[in-house]
Amino acid sequence: MKRFVKRHTYTALVFAVLTSSACAAEIPGTMRVDFFHSGNHSAELLSLDQLVIEPLPWTGNMAQPIDRTLRGKYLFEIVSNGVTAWSRSFSSIYGEWETTSEAREINRSFHESVRFPSQDEVFEIVLKKRDANNQFEEIWRIELDPDDVLVHRESARYADKVIAIHKGGDPANTVDLLLMGDGYTAEEHDAFIDKAKMLADVLFATSPFKERKDDFNIWALAPAAPQSGVSRPSTGTYRDSPIGATYDAFRSERYILTFDNKSMRRIASSAPYDFIEILTNTDVYGGGGIYGLFSTAAANSEWAPYLFVHEFGHHFAGLADEYYTSSVAYEAPAEISEPYEPNVTALLDPKKLKWKHLVQSETPLPTPWPKAEFEKHSIAVQQRRAEMRAANVSEAEMNSLFRYTRDYADALFEKSGQEGVVGAFEGGNYQAEGYYRSEQNCLMFTRSESFCAVCAAAIEKVIDEYTVSD
Template sequence: MTRRPISWALAVALAAAMPTVADPVPVAPDPGGKDAGPARPAASAGDAPAPEPQAAPGLGASYDRWFTDEALRVELYHVGGAHDEQYIFDRAVREPLWPGMRRALLDLTGYGKYRFRVQDLATGTTIFSQGYCTLFGEWQTTPEALESRQRRTFEESVRFPFPRAPVRLLLDRREDVPGPDGRGEFRELFRFDIDPASHLVARDPLDDRYVRLALHESGDPRERIDILILGDGYTAAEMEKYRRDARRFAAILLADPAFAPNRNLVNLWGLETPSRDSGPDEPRKGWYRDTVLGTTFNTFDSERYLTTSHDRALRETAAHAPYDTLYILVNTSRYGGGGIYNQWAIFPSDNEYDDYVFLHEFGHSFAGLADEYFDSATAYDEAFYPAGVEPWEPNITALLPGRPLKWQSLVAAGTPIPTPDDEAHAAVVGAFE
């Protein structure tokens, strides 16, 4: 597998967060869909590849036609084993604010192992889409999943602007069969219909104990990238420490060369969410803490993998502030972290490498960047991609015959491809094996 140097990661991350503007796309309407209840399964599309969202003419001026200013969170269970999976609907929740951009309704990047699409039920128009990855998808690659018949259930959710009319939500998974662009094709995994006017759509009240912090406010959340830094494992007595930590990391992000020129495009928020106990779980040490977001080391029994599987608690908490992307700042001095595309980035508060982990995990969660190191037990596993399939991540490639290098425009003329990993090429953009 060929990679490009990691130094460009955050610059790509910022660009990737600004998807190509696209209008909603009409497709053939589904007869009978108008009678949908608040949420019900709909017929599967079978094994046919799921259609790709396509850019329509114009500049996406139809947000107000399809959506209100609020958000709809659909809570799900992702269930299965190493070689099978399904989604189960739990509930739909109305959130008070959709802070996302109003013109980029369709995700045209093609990033993510999974993707969800939202269709207007009456017309079949695809009005929103987004790629993402999941903790379940990572678990499927672990020895626990592969070497046993173990099956597991993970909490997940998808979130999009609150629709004005009934919609169909479609969930797709990327398969190992290459599509026209060389990347694995998406195939529909599950679909169900939601009536936003139903009394069964929850309207949970916000918790007035949570205090929002404006760490860096540059403008209207609807016109900015909103980054929310939540704290976990901070007790009520440690809230001042959380405020100091959150401000320190906000300053680190804004000082990064990728963000410094674009600081006026970014809002950074914090939220005071006191936990009963201090610090995260550390199962290998027998330490279990009662915290708001349930962060834990030793995910999948990996020493440094710091994550949370408590998606319900995470999303209910995050709904108290505008956010397009989430950070979880964990009150610990231990080295570790995690980042999952369009889910969250998790990092420690007080480790000597915390600034590096903070930026590194953001590359995973914010723009779907793959790891590029190869001298660690957690290094990128080439078995994730079978021969003949181009990785979807923007910073690695299989260099398939007849296909251009993804980042060719950044490579200086005369640079050898593949690029030697030596001192002479240490400071150039290339394609390193």
């Protein structure tokens, strides 16, 4: 009990410092626009839910108000008096769903949000989406008045539940990562905090996060759940967890998302955050990550360290998946075009390769690797994996298969002679042909423990956007 009280006393002090420093430095408050994103494969509609004033000061880097990394499928701009005052790109659940076969059959709506520094006067929010040439085109514009009586003002309802895991500096010029626990009962709260600390240590043992540890604050928050765990519909498991995380997103057994954006935002607004990773109180392999939205990881899985960092790579830096033999819900593109993600390419013009500056002159493009051998093994493993999941075998048996797959890939790549070589290795972005990754192996390709040079550089650029004064 003493340990519990000390944690909450410290948290109260942290929030007092945040509030007082915000006043002294005239840091703005935080606003959020909640909206509904609806449509199907060929039509798209956006509609306002509410404008929200969150309870805590803004944590973003006011020295870099305009997004220069542009890693997302969408871009929002805050326009005041005809001038863009703030912009950030992002991706969304809707943006993924519209590429699934279901979007050809039915309409669906998803709740979404964008957050930005508080505005004092009437402003416009402009939402843009990438076209076929990856250029942003306007799809929605609405004028909002911060003095409207219907603006919702949230309270920091969960402030006394927020724990500081790692303190690197002032939230105004550090990256604030919020670890949210879902499916933890009140009795399991200490287990969540221990897991959050362990996974934070894993993140900071992985370059380039290791070298930039002091540029991060990490917070933890887990509202008490009535039952342990989260939903896994494919096995008949249903939980009414506070954040609503669930396996089987888009009918993919390993994909964990929450579709309850409003509850997640309502809880998260009690903590300082730029990014969110949801830790589910589950041991079945699974996770997910969407740029600028959130990432998820099964916290009790044997593979939690890998899942935590891999999925955060999606959410934090907009990194594409480099694997291509695992099943996914998304339809293959009708034609090959250059992706906007920083770590994959269509190699349409080798002279304009995104990471050309990292490629040695003697390295051929495309770059050879034991692709056929890898694919033969991996496809067989994926078939076996599907059979084992259908038979509902134990997670220990699944973990054995995953270890076997990892060890096979490590041995194959070690003897290829391409370790550490930067080039253009065919296979990535869920496609066996037509897309290329920069190195033979990477944390975004297999269950390895390190990022390739291109992914590491992409991560550094995002860290800089939240910490460096321009």
